[in-house]
Amino acid sequence: MIQELTVVGIDISKARFDVCAYPAGKHWSTSSSPEQITALIKRIQALGPVVVGLEASGGYERRLADSLHAAGVKVYILPPQGFAALPPPWGNWPRLTGSTLP
Template structure:
């Protein structure tokens, strides 16, 4: 088995390939982080390894910047692990590595893959990913609405032209309408997917768990039968 660590940033990927464990040979590569990254990475790995399935690939969870690559590599049959950055940092300290550069981080992740053998990542179903996107958009709208409310309140404490107040009111009205449409889409999305609907109904049947908490839990994972039994 071979091991790959990928340090992911918004615009760049730093890659380290270890042959046969930590003490084996090492190859490195840098790529742009874009829609072509997975294909370019697979082509590069093919120069050294017969099949993608012979590689354990580890990357850290970095907001959303790792997701496109992770989904693409998984679709191509890759064995992907998404590591917790804090655990990787503790692992690096245990190895006595305190230097932090992109290339060093990629090497640490490759070593982490070889020595820790983290669990293979399974991407959430498409309906969960779509729900997450809808909820993220709703959260962003709620924040924007609150900002406009704050501006409206401040306008009453100082001289504010009527046209400015009208602009704030118009923006709040527009965003509230958009929020209502988005919440209707979220409800429709849940009703269209039986497993998601069942999970949501199960969660909200628990005392103290309302709609908003149920939605937030649903967007992180689906509940398997064992989880349902525990609940």
């Protein structure tokens, strides 16, 4: 039987992590304290086979990435400029001109 891989994306900031798991449809936020990182790793591991993507965020992602890697979780640090270049899933970016700006 083939198990479905869960993809977890984590938005990193100095004080907290915003987490989204696909296709599980789960999302939550947690603080970036060492205790909460341990709890986050356990919660991610409970999702089954998983891969985690973190947006590079001025070094704030390092402690989480290192902890995930040490726990045996496959983790990728992704450059933030790559996200800005991708179109949204609903189609092309809207064109903003002087007449369409609020």
